[in-house]
Amino acid sequence: MEFLTQGEKLKRLRIQLNLRQKDLADENITREFISMVEKDKRNFSKQNAISIMKNILSKAEEKGIVLNLDEEYIYRDIKQDVQKYCLQQVENKATKEECEKLLDMAEKYDLPYAKFRILKRMGKIFFTDQDYTQSFIIHSQAMEILNTNNLIEEKPIIFNNMGVCKLKLTQYEEAVLYFSNSLIICNIINDYKICNRVLFNLALTYDNLGKVDETLKVIQKCNKKLDKIKENILYLKVKVMEANCYEVKKQYDKSFIIYDELINDIRNNQNLENFKFLGLIYNNMASIKLEQKNYDESEFYFDKSYQARLIYDKEGLSHTLIDKSSLYIDVNLLDKAIEGINEGIIICKKYNDYEYWLTGLKQLEKIYLIKKNYDKLEKVYLDLMSLSEKNNTEKNSIYALNKLINLELLLKNMEKAQFYSNKLNEYIEYSIKV
Helix, strand or coil, rough: CCCCCCHHHHHHHHCCCCCCCHHHHCCCCCHHHHHHHHHCCCCCCCCHHHHHHHHHHHHHHHCCCCCCCCCCCCCCCHHHHHHHHHHHHHCCCHHHHHHHHHHHHHHHHCCCHHHHHHHHHHHHHHHCCHHHHHHHHHHHHHHHHHHHHHCCHHHHHHHHHHHHHHHCCCCCHHHHHHHHHHHHHHHHHHHCCCCHHHHHHHHHHHHHHHCHHHHHHHHHHHHCCCCCCHHHHHHHHHHHHHHHHHHCCHHHHHHHHHHHHHHHHHHCCCCCCHHHHHHHHHHHHHHHHHCCCCCCHHHHHHHHHHHHHHHHHHHHHHHHHHHHHHHHCCCCCCHHHHHHHHHHHHHHHHHHCHHHHHHHHHHHHHHHHHCCCCHHHHHHHHHHHHHHHHCHHHHHHHHHHHHHHHHHHHCCCCHHHHHHHHHHHHHHHHHHHH
């Protein structure tokens, strides 16, 4: 991409249109001044640059030539043109490779805002590719630019995005900090455009931490601000989470009232994007019936969830399969439970769904303890360690190593117990140094 000075732009356009310098002169701009600009000895003021560009566009139109240039084209210097180009490429959804080139360009011309926007775009690309660790790192770099250049208005969305990365990596305590910071900045600058989205993410994090009352408090704040029509998807997410909270509090009737209302809303709305929620809602209704030991109705709703997700939400199929394993465990159909969990984990791996991958492994642990299948149990703990390395969760690695030590001691495999004990000590020492 070539970037030109004022003089280079003017001369190139004049030659392209077969114009003389005096053809562009007027009462405010002499031919002599135009000559000096073309030699890069002088620059136009903004007013004169726009005036001469309007003149050029008019003459191009008379000649039937389409320039596709704006009135400020000549006025902008090279640095401003580079910034404009970078931002346009970001708006046009530049690829990761394109962003890397743009980043070099922004670095070369010292354009912090352009660099920020490029990093924000790259963070989104990595997030879409489900590389949440790299997405967090890129967003952190974007935040450094905001801090260095005091660009506070952009901070709420970046804090939110960093929190979502931590949420996806199941690092919930850290996620709470980032969402809370986002809300604090929203209040400081009186900008509430993303406030409801951040509140939902914060509520979701508290939900994952098992802090039901905290979750409901945040949901109530969100409900007061939400526009059911304009923010329909977010509304559905918030109501599902609210129903989940009542399920945890064993207020099942409240949960079912919310779910029945949502199902009617979805079917009446006929919005395909909303139909994705049917699988989740039926899955949650199945879990309630399972909690009540109503196994026939639980299976009925799990089947409806599976059918809905098969059509509208293939990524969510793993949740239905893994959750349904609890039903099979309750009725002692352990092999069916294992089959469903393994199928669910395959889907989790495909979509980097670390949370339900972990849930599936914990379910397998429960089953193999019941069956006293210690070889399979060891594999589960090793898989748990491998997963922990992928999403950087120390507590799961420590949990798995402790379980492996206890398992080998139970089986009187002292060498293996010592091996895992040494690994645990190495891991703890490394964690302390880091």
